[in-house]
Amino acid sequence: MPTDDFGLPSESWRWPEHTWRGHVDAVRAGRRLVPDRWPGGARVAVALSFDADHETIPLRDGGTSPGLLAQGEYGARAGSPRILDLLARYGVPATFFMPAVSALVHPEEARAYTRDGHELAVHGWIHERNMLLGRDDERDLTARALDTLTTLTGRRPVGIRTPSWDFSDSTLDIMIELGFAYDSSLMADDEPYEIVADGRPTGLVEIPVDWIRDDAPYFTMDRYGSARPHSRPRDVREIWTDEFDAAYRDGGVFQLTLHPHVIGHRSRLVALRELLDHIAAHPGVWYATHAQLADTARDVLHGRTTAGSAADTPEHTP
Template sequence: MTHDLSPRPLNPAPPAPRFPWPEGKRSALFIGFDVDAETAWIGNRPENVDRMVTTSHGGYDARVGIAKILELLDDLGLKATFFIPGWTAEAHTAACEPIAAAGHEIAHHGYLHKCPDRNRLDEAREEIDRGLAALKARLGVRPVGYRAPSGENFPELLAHLADRGLRYSSSFRDDIRPYRHLLADGRPGPVEIPVNYAFDDWNFGMTSRLDSRPIFGRDAILPLWREEFAMTHDWGGVTTLVLHPQVSGRPMRWAILRDFLAEIAARGDVWIATGRQILEHYESCESRAAD
């Protein structure tokens, strides 16, 4: 493949519109969990399938993490979006079923959590289609939202998402408000609910023998989250969380997340919404603006 390095905005989407948040809220909070389970360890490194201790990081999701996260959300009376790879839905159906039963949104996160690669278009499209089929067969869900496994995307994949009825993405890092993608052929693409990397718990709480990195405690994480949220709120944006049950479902990190969410839930000026709710609000505002 020849790479076009000509100077241009690499994301052709127009600027995010300044649609108001519902009920006069000043900002929004989008609580998203990536239920990767073992796919985080085998999707891009299939040789890890024979390393049971390594994959046990991901096994924590089904054994402990998902249930503890659902307990936390129930205690706080909050609804979240769970991005579930198709492989996870097939391997851990019993652990995933309570997510939908509790009224949370289930969204798409690939099939085997493979990083999308523009040089392997057929494989990237298959990841989408197999994931959709698995979520429908095992959990009875046809998702409207998508988060890119390993956080990557490209024009042909965006078009495939739109063609498969996926109406929003939550992967890009280039804004603080939702916006609509522009596809390469000029069609409108999915709505993007952008991500802030500061709220990805994997950065602070995951390490392993094969990918050693420091891990951080409450005194590092909670002040960072509080300050980043405060300024996002002041700017009228959406605070998008990228959380993982195998990280934030661990005892100390569960407590950090509980305290952070409780602080925001106690406020009266933040709209706490699922991805589908943010999408539907955006579409409603977009429709009114077009009239």
């Protein structure tokens, strides 16, 4: 069957209902998992995350030029140390999603994340395009990534973010089979929810992301393509500030996805610092890793009292 530019049958409008409905129902958002109050009686949860992709972006596509690899190396050499210093200054925990190849190239960086009290989570093997993989290859790469991070740090990750936020037909089953507690790759809500597969609850917590709350779309440049950075860092900070303010009013979650090789540049890190200043000016903010947020969401899922119940995740007030 001929396909269009998106890899879908060009005559998908001819699909019978059971076909298109099957695709729609395969992976859906279930119950929203938000407590009346966050741990410590907080009004809003803030979950910062950093995808430490580094050299894996060009390597994934077979790019081996020193110029391309240097862009990724910047994230490890300059961006990540600045980010860790900034988080320490504000007393804020974060989650670092790291491809296994990045961790093997920069093992001390991976250990520094957990040593400084942050969470390290799975982000594929080499930032592979899992939509192009068969089930066996996808499972093998995910399992190897999980084992690699466990070996390097002595801690088994509980969360996963798929490379490029893609789900193949096998991704969800692989996550469940490998025992992950949460995923952070989908975009069906602003708040955590339970993933439902073909109408059946899975028990897997989703901490949703969105391109609005990601630095890459605003700042990424492709020297051989049409992508050029056009956003002033402070303009982007204003968007993220509005996202936080709305989450604060709703009593929900403000989740942010950043990349050391993107946000770690000096002028852009100013925007992150000003955002943290804005958040710190609000009372009742609970800064959580994605794992801590997933634990609280799971309390809601199982009907346990959540407000103030997570003794190991106190409210942070920088």
